[in-house]
Amino acid sequence: MVRPGESILVAGASGSGKSTLCRASIGLVPHFHGGELIGRVWVDGMDTREHPVHKLFGHVGLAFQNPDAQLFNQTVEAELAYGLESLGLAPKEIERRLTWVSEMARLGPLLHRSPHCLSGGEKQCVVLGAILALRPRLVLLDEPFTHLDPEGAERLRAILRAMRAEGIGCIVVEHRLHAIVDEVDRLVVLHRGHVAVDGPPRQVLAQDLSNHGLNLPPLTRFFREQGRVETPLTVDEALLCLRKSVETQEGRYPSSRRSLDWNFPDHSPKPANPPSGFRNFVIEVNRVQFSYGDLAVLSGVNLKLNRGECVALAGRNGGGKTTLVKHFNGLLKPNSGEVNVLGRDTRTTSVSELARHVGFAWQNPNDQLFQANVREEVLTGPRVLRAYDPTWCERLFERFGLGPLMDRSPFRLSEGEKKRVAFATALAAQPEVVILDEPTAGQDEPFRRELGSLIRELRAEGRTVVLVTHDLEFAAEHANRWVVLAGGQIVADGSPQEVMGDSEAMAAAGLRPTQLFQLRKALAEWSDEKRMEAHVV
Amino acid sequence: MSFDPRSKLTAALVAAVVLMTLGRWPWLALALGLFLLVTLWLHLGRAWLDLLNSLGFAAVSFFVIAWLAFDLATGLEASLRLLAMATVFFLFFKTTPPEDLSNALVKLGIPYAFAFVLSASMQFVQVLTRRAANIRDAQRARGIPLEGNLKTLYHLPAVVGPLLIQAFKLADELAEAMEARGFGAPGRRFRREPHFALADWFFVGINLVVLTGFLWVRFK
Numbered sequence: 001m002v003r004p005g006e007s008i009l010v011a012g013a014s015g016s017g018k019s020t021l022c023r024a025s026i027g028l029v030p031h032f033h034g035g036e037l038i039g040r041v042w043v044d045g046m047d048t049r050e051h052p053v054h055k056l057f058g059h060v061g062l063a064f065q066n067p068d069a070q071l072f073n074q075t076v077e078a079e080l081a082y083g084l085e086s087l088g089l090a091p092k093e094i095e096r097r098l099t100w101v102s103e104m105a106r107l108g109p110l111l112h113r114s115p116h117c118l119s120g121g122e123k124q125c126v127v128l129g130a131i132l133a134l135r136p137r138l139v140l141l142d143e144p145f146t147h148l149d150p151e152g153a154e155r156l157r158a159i160l161r162a163m164r165a166e167g168i169g170c171i172v173v174e175h176r177l178h179a180i181v182d183e184v185d186r187l188v189v190l191h192r193g194h195v196a197v198d199g200p201p202r203q204v205l206a207q208d209l210s211n212h213g214l215n216l217p218p219l220t221r222f223f224r225e226q227g228r229v230e231t232p233l234t235v236d237e238a239l240l241c242l243r244k245s246v247e248t249q250e251g252r253y254p255s256s257r258r259s260l261d262w263n264f265p266d267h268s269p270k271p272a273n274p275p276s277g278f279r280n281f282v283i284e285v286n287r288v289q290f291s292y293g294d295l296a297v298l299s300g301v302n303l304k305l306n307r308g309e310c311v312a313l314a315g316r317n318g319g320g321k322t323t324l325v326k327h328f329n330g331l332l333k334p335n336s337g338e339v340n341v342l343g344r345d346t347r348t349t350s351v352s353e354l355a356r357h358v359g360f361a362w363q364n365p366n367d368q369l370f371q372a373n374v375r376e377e378v379l380t381g382p383r384v385l386r387a388y389d390p391t392w393c394e395r396l397f398e399r400f401g402l403g404p405l406m407d408r409s410p411f412r413l414s415e416g417e418k419k420r421v422a423f424a425t426a427l428a429a430q431p432e433v434v435i436l437d438e439p440t441a442g443q444d445e446p447f448r449r450e451l452g453s454l455i456r457e458l459r460a461e462g463r464t465v466v467l468v469t470h471d472l473e474f475a476a477e478h479a480n481r482w483v484v485l486a487g488g489q490i491v492a493d494g495s496p497q498e499v500m501g502d503s504e505a506m507a508a509a510g511l512r513p514t515q516l517f518q519l520r521k522a523l524a525e526w527s528d529e530k531r532m533e534a535h536v537v
Numbered sequence: 538m539s540f541d542p543r544s545k546l547t548a549a550l551v552a553a554v555v556l557m558t559l560g561r562w563p564w565l566a567l568a569l570g571l572f573l574l575v576t577l578w579l580h581l582g583r584a585w586l587d588l589l590n591s592l593g594f595a596a597v598s599f600f601v602i603a604w605l606a607f608d609l610a611t612g613l614e615a616s617l618r619l620l621a622m623a624t625v626f627f628l629f630f631k632t633t634p635p636e637d638l639s640n641a642l643v644k645l646g647i648p649y650a651f652a653f654v655l656s657a658s659m660q661f662v663q664v665l666t667r668r669a670a671n672i673r674d675a676q677r678a679r680g681i682p683l684e685g686n687l688k689t690l691y692h693l694p695a696v697v698g699p700l701l702i703q704a705f706k707l708a709d710e711l712a713e714a715m716e717a718r719g720f721g722a723p724g725r726r727f728r729r730e731p732h733f734a735l736a737d738w739f740f741v742g743i744n745l746v747v748l749t750g751f752l753w754v755r756f757k
Contacts, residue, residue, distance in 0.1 A: 032716055054722035062717050068664060069710035072657045078636050081728045086719025094728045116664055130718065331674050355680035366706070367668075367675040370698030380695075381679035411702060425679060 002138060007160070007169040011177055011202065012190035013159050013213025014416050014442045018173040019065070021190065021261060022140045024048070025171070027056045044137050058087055061131030062140045065442070067123035067147075071115035076107060076126050079115050083134045097133045100510055104162050105129035106155070120315045121152020128159055145179045146442045149317045149470050151510040153171040153179055175444055178217035178473070181205075182233035189214065205231040215445040218473050218515045222264070235518045242519075243526060282307050282357075282433055282464050283328055288337035297323045299488035302338070305433070310455055310465040312475035312496075315485035315509045321468045324485065325435050328466070329358040339465060343430060356385050359426035363438040365418040368425065369410040374402055377410045378424045387429040395425045399454075423454065434458055435466045441473050452478050476500075476514045484509045540632045542641035544737040544744075549629040550742040555751055556621050562610055569585055572624040588627050589620075596620050635659055641731045649725060665704060672699045736744035 002008060010018050027048040030037040035129055041048040042405045044059040061083075064070055073079040076219040080101055085093045102108050105125050110118060115126050124144055131139055145153050160183060163170055169475070172180055181187065185203040191212050197204050205220050206229070216224075219238050220231055228245075232238035285303040289296070297320045305311055313321045326332040327339045330346040339346040342357055362368065371377040378396065382388040397403055405413060419439070426434055440448055455465050455478050467474050475482065475496065482499040484492040484506070491503035492498075500506065500513035501521075540548075552572075559565050576585045596616040604612030635656030642652035673683055676695045683689050683696065719725075 025719055028713060028717065032713055052721070053547050053716050054719045057717055057719045057722075060661075064710065064714055064717075066710060069707055070714040072660070072715060074635050074656075074660060083718040085725055085727055086722040088722070088724040088726045090726065091730070114660075116660065316651075328673065329678055331677060351677045351680050351684070352680045355678055358678075360675070360678040362671075362675050362678075364671070366703055367699055368670045369702070370677065370695050380681070384682070385680040429680065455741055 002169050002171065004137060004169055004432065005164065006166055006169050006186065007184045008171045008186045008188055009177065009180055009184040010171055010173045010188045010190060011175070011212075011214050012196075013446065015192075015414065016190040016213070017193040018190055019142055022062055022142050022171070025138070025140055026060050027051065027053045028062075046529065054086070057083065057128045058134050059136055060138045060140065060156040061134060061136045063124070063127045063131060063142065063144060065142045065146065067120065067127050070115070070127050070130075071123060074114060075112055076118075076129075077111040079126055080107070080111075080130050080133050083130055087134065094199060097135070101129045101133040104166075105132060105159050106312075119152070120147040121149065121155055121317065124148060124152065124156060125159060128226060129174055132159075132163065132168070136168065138171065139163065140171045140173070142173045143175065143442055144172065145174055145176050147317075147438075147470075150316075150472075150512050151316065151509060167188055175215050175442065176471070176473075177215060178219070181217055201233060204234075213444045213446050215448060216348045219519065222516055222519070235515050235522065238515075239521050239522045239526070242523060256363075260394075264516060269341065280306050282342055284340040285327065286338050286340075288327060288334040288339060290325075290332060290335050293494065298327075298334075301485075301488070301490055303315060303493070304332070304484060305464050305466070307464055308433070308459050308462045309481055310459055310467065310479045311483055312467045312469055312472075312479035313483050313485065314469065314472065314475065314511055317470075319485045319509065320488050321485055325360075325437070325468055327465060328433065328435065329354040329360065352385065355431075356382070356387055356429050357431050358433045359431035360435050361419075361422045361437065362438065363441060365415075365422035368422065369418065374408060374409050374410055374413075374421055375406045377421055378402070378428050381425055382428045385429050389430065392430055393428060396427055399457075400424045419447070421441070424475070425472075425478045427458075431463070433464045433466065435468065437468045438468065438470070440469065440471045448474060472511065472514050476517070484511065486510075539632070540740055541731050541733050541737045543645060543731065543733060544740045545602045545629055545633055546638075546641070546739050548744050549625050552625045554621060554748060556618055556625070558752070558755055560614075560755075562613040562617055565614055565621055569617055569624065572621060572628065575628060576624065579628070579632065581628070584631060585624065585627065588623060592620065592623055630659075637729065637731065640727045640729065641726075644731050650720075653720075657735050661707070664707070665700070668703050668707075669696065669700050672696050672703075675699075678681070682755040 008386070010021065012018050020029060023033060024037065024041050025043065025048070027041075027043070029035065030049060031053050037049065044055055046056060046059065048056060071079055073082055077098065080098055081094055084097055088130070089097070105128060107125060107129050110122060110126065110179055115123060118126065124147075126141070128141070128144075148156060157180065160170060161171070168514070172184065174180055177187075181201050184201060186199060187197075187204040188195055189197040189204065189209060189212050197207060197209070205216065209216065217233070219235070223230055223232065223238070223241075228241070230241045232241050244290055244447065281304050283305040285301055288298050288301045290298040292295055301324060313324065315321055323332060327334060327346060328341060330349060330351045333347050341354055343350070344354065346354060369377060371380060375391065379388065379393060382393065395509060397406065400423060404423060405417060405421075410418065413421065413432050443451070452474075467475055467479055482492065482494065482496050483490055484499055486505070486509040491508050492502045497517070500517045506513065555667070556565070556568060559568065576582060596619050599619050600612040600616035603615040610615040638648075639656035642655070643649050673696055676692070677683050681695050683692055688731050
């Protein structure tokens with residue numbers, strides 16, 4: 001049951017039925033998809049089984065996961081108007097609603113642009129705007145934060161707040177709970193097609209959710225690790241809880257340093273020791289400039305990647321992260337400057353040769369699947385590169401649990417299984433450098449844990465891992481070094497702590513420190529303040 | 538002044554008929570010159586050069602094949618006809634937004650689903666082109682040689698396979714998204730209703746007179 005104007009966050013492991021629930025809520029199940037629907041879904045007093053989707057779409061809207069596949073008009077304005085035309089509204093009313101929604105979703109400057117030329121965040125806002133223009137009673141969003149950079153995510157949160165103010169209910173399906181949990185009225189956890197837990201977020205997060213594959217908010221995890229019972233949803237709440245606790249124990253002016261020290265998880269895993277006898281730099285980028293036509297993307301980038309480290313590349317969408325890593329295996333050649341991979345100049349070395357040393361696992365595993373079965377898929381690369389080592393490949397199959405899937409078509413696997421196949425293909429030629437492009441996007445907690453242990457194993461073997469990611473919580477946990485790109489240049493390079501402490505660089509790249517870093521910083525400031533006060537008293 | 542898509546479509550079809558029946562290369566060159574003047578007047582010169590860039594090879598091939606098979610004049614006629622025809626439809630599509638075109642086609646009695654798919658499909662060419670580039674990069678990053686030599690043909694399934702699968706998936710997702718925005722709803726009204734004004738009647742009239750006159754002169 002969803003009450004008018006209520007906002008609900010739906011969470012659960014992959015395959016728990018979140019997307020199917022969304023489709024059932026708008027009538028796509030049973031009218032568009034096959035299968036059997038048992039029970040009833042009522043939307044705004046209408047039984048979805050008895051009303052076709054075109055009768056329901058004005059009452060409930062759904063923003064799907066992939067924004068590209070929902071934008072089918074030539075301009076943003078036409079996109080926003082499409083549903084209104086479907087409703088058969090008069091042109092004057094359409095214009096009125098266009099004005100309203102473009103203001104609400106801040107789409108004014110984009111109205112005459114092609115939706116396919118926008119950034120991921122802008123596309124997401126257009127999709128949402130096209131639904132909101134219909135003035136539905138309820139909006140469903142299926143993993144809306146997955147492809148957004150922090151600025152895009154903030155923009156989306158602002159729209160969701162505006163929706164609440166307008167009395168429009170919303171259901172957000174999301175793996176990254178911390179992105180939105182403090183803004184919703186209820187948290188519903190799905191498990192194997194059932195509602196396992198349902199209630200106010202604080203109450204739900206206080207329960208044992210370990211079997212539901214949830215990526216718990218970092219603050220919740222930290223408080224549990226500390227053995228505390230509170231479940232703060234924001235940094236301010238967490239700070240208040242901890243301050244209260246110290247003051248309760250030690251009075252207004254805590255004197256012992258111990259009471260002000262918290263056991264924060266180590267944000268900076270140490271770089272693995274390089275095997276002796278090897279040159280330490282695996283990739284050297286010197287004064288690289290690159291542009292697509294007139295658009296300069298990299299402007300004088302210098303970077304050295306060491307053996308055995310895990311480097312997170314962060315920055316805005318379109319900030320040059322992917323362009324930079326495409327230089328690491330020669331897919332792109334610099335306009336000026338040079339890139340050396342294990343001493344080979346990428347300008348004069350073929351991509352095939354570099355592919356033996358640099359493995360890529362792309363964000364979308366569907367970009368590379370084409371063989372009849374999983375075994376052939378994984379072995380294609382090493383065979384072409386003449387780097388096939390049966391023992392190593394068998395180890396990979398075992399490592400990624402691909403044994404039972406070996407003879408299956410890769411197209412028929414789940415998205416998580418496809419990702420595992422993609423990781424295995426990236427590693428099949430035993431590369432010294434592995435690049436993972438947005439590896440956690442849309443993935444549940446079991447997958448994130450598995451990925452974390454994979455990164456540790458790769459580093460222990462002396463391989464260099466490069467994470468291209470917006471998921472700073474994951475990057476803070478697994479990368480020992482962050483490189484931040486903004487305006488085509490590296491604006492920060494150091495340990496996660498150092499980079500997050502550089503507020504100027506973070507702002508330039510549109511990034512926000514992780515919640516735990518914010519909490520740690522706020523606690524440190526408060527502790528200093530208290531010590532000072534105690535000293536004065 | 539902008540004409541209704543229906544009158545522009547009439548003009549484009551008239552021009553196509555005239556170009557198909559023009560027999561000598563000087564006349565075809567003159568026609569191409571006229572269309573190029575219109576192109577320049579509409580500030581579409583740069584876009585036309587892009588068209589030439591993609592069509593140039595075909596035009597030269599037409600010229601060479603027809604010249605070798607027949608004579609120089611036939612070669613010139615073949616390539617000029619191709620370029621002139623392409624320029625006519627280039628002008629039509631550049632001056633007619635796809636949604637206006639589909640609205641106008643619906644007004645002509647063509648079913649909405651057909652008209653919409655016709656206009657929407659044009660936009661997905663660039664989406665699929667981008668995906669093809671991503672797939673090519675992903676396969677090259679695995680060491681599959683796709684660098685423009687003969688081996689590329691052998692490895693073509695590595696690009697075509699994922700592209701086809703993604704195209705089917707995209708079509709499926711699009712159909713679902715369109716359904717969720719009322720694609721099949723009866724009683725659709727357009728925000729910008731096409732309006733056939735007096736100027737359009739005049740424009741169509743001129744085109745029909747030109748066509749009749751041309752056919753009379755050509756076949757009398």
